[in-house]
Amino acid sequence: MSMSIVDSEVRGRVEFDLAELHGAVVDPGMDSMRLLSETAMAFPDALSFSSGAPHDGNHDLSRLSVHLERYLRHLRETGVPERRIRRLLFQYGPVNGFIQDEIARMLVRDEDIHVPAEAIMVTHGAQEAMLIALRGLCTSPGDVLLSVSPTYVGIVGAAKTLDIPVKAVHEGPHGLEPEAVRAAAREVRAEGGRPVACYLVPDFANPTGTRLSEQARRELLQVAAEEGLLLLEDNPYGLFAAEGDQLPTLKSLDDKGCVLYLGSFAKSAFPGARIGYLVADQPVTEADGRVRPLAAVLSKVKSMISVGSSSIAQAVVGGILVEHDYDLRSATRELARTYLERLAATTSSLTEHFPAQRYAEHGVRWNTPRGGFFLVLEVGFTADLAAMERCARDYGVSWAPMSMFHVDGGGDRAMRLGFSNLSTEDIREGISRLARFITETPRTA
The missing domain is CATH 3.40.640.10 (Type I PLP-dependent aspartate aminotransferase-like (Major domain))
Structure with missing residues (x-):
């Protein structure tokens, strides 16, 4: 570490370069949870598919x-x-x-x-x-x-x-x-x-x-x-x-x-x-x-x-x-049914906006899980944090870049959609907004 007591006396206070700290602090990949949370706070009116939070409608103080x-x-x-x-x-x-x-x-x-x-x-x-x-x-x-x-x-x-x-x-x-x-x-x-x-x-x-x-x-x-x-x-x-x-x-x-x-x-x-x-x-x-x-x-x-x-x-x-x-x-059977209904609302809304028979036109596809909180949506452009922030700011909907979840690179053109904490009405509106963002974003080679 380059910081020293003499340095701190000259400068008046202890300072660090980021590179002097542990690799877990330096690694930008360690920032993913914070960045997603801060995006949600920065755009509070955006419908959020970026979260993996559980349904909170059944909590009673x-x-x-x-x-x-x-x-x-x-x-x-x-x-x-x-x-x-x-x-x-x-x-x-x-x-x-x-x-x-x-x-x-x-x-x-x-x-x-x-x-x-x-x-x-x-x-x-x-x-x-x-x-x-x-x-x-x-x-x-x-x-x-x-x-x-x-x-x-x-x-x-x-x-x-x-x-x-x-x-x-x-x-x-x-x-x-x-x-x-x-x-x-x-x-x-x-x-x-x-x-x-x-x-x-x-x-x-x-x-x-x-x-x-x-x-x-x-x-x-x-x-x-x-x-x-x-x-x-x-x-x-x-x-x-x-x-x-x-x-x-x-x-x-x-x-x-x-x-x-x-x-x-x-x-x-x-x-x-x-x-x-x-x-x-x-x-x-x-x-x-x-x-x-x-x-x-x-x-x-x-x-x-x-x-x-x-x-x-x-x-x-x-x-x-x-x-x-x-x-x-x-x-948790009722809660499980809620999540399955939200999964169905997500996939049916995606199908409505991106019919499979028109894949060559829109270049969008997704997997269909049998349960859980998430699915993966593939798109024809780089779906990184900058794109997600633009989507949240200009279209009122957020998601998580799949590249965050790959251990050794990949997922650059995919989004994780978390539907667990959105009502079916918000899911349909959110997918509609997301569809506009996708169709208005140029596809890249």
Whole structure:
């Protein structure tokens, strides 16, 4: 670093060049979430397809106290002493949280995942779970994370923050392809690295909306076992399949301990609580011979990142779980129908403005997910941040450039459309505005 005490005395204050800071701060790709948020604030009247926020029309302020009281009653009914309850709510709580029992029961009911409570760590959203998992698993400079690409920007950001290199595994038309994972792992080894884990969102992925078939899930587990890889399964959207159309999670199919499961209540229960969880039941033998689940051992990392997760937020989420008998899948059926209606409104509006039989004329196409929050729209020009800002300013609609989500470049002529927090009326109006922007923007070779 070029800054020094002498420099600061001469200049009167400490100053930095951006290049002097950590690579995670310098990298422009780390700015994507902030830029999208600031664009939304800069153009508040624009209809926003740039967000991945969950629907907020079902939130009721009066229910906060109800959920909290329900969890307190649950603790009393299970024999927890009043003094212990007061400490849980008002003091620093256990590092790994105190609603693991409730989460474990939910996982059995919703996902057929059977793990002991001590194999669950409660985190500050799934983002903290990613940081903790990566910090625990990656131990040397040669360790590499494989990730589906395009991918959720948070996993790339977590890896860059920890100086962990990321190897892209390019997504096929139906999601991550197992043999592509095998090839990527072997390529990393051939270059002298060690592929440690592969990150993916099997159900309605952010940003593409793709979903892995059950056969592909089983094949991926086999590849992971044969290649000595762990799979980081992120599942924020799995509850929102059409009724009867859900697929088993990788974790529920895993019989070899290859999967670490990342969960969150942000989409299903309470976004503002910022409560997520890490399921890591792989046994770890410690120096004294004691064997504990990986999640329990990783508490050392969490204690140095956030000390613990909010007690009040955990209690509210715990109350929601108890109230619904640990069955969030049934409790979110109406919400799932809302998202499916919004997906249908998005695709039908796109079809109205860009008929498939006229593709040669307009050059626009999109994928059609079976659920989730997102789809990808391909256009005939560069769809970058400058184009998005112009669209928001001049046409009153925003979106997210797909280039933000590619690990190693790509997606320059594509947009991610997030429809989860727009009414069907706003979706139709937003697609109409977007269609005008697209048709009035010159296509490029």
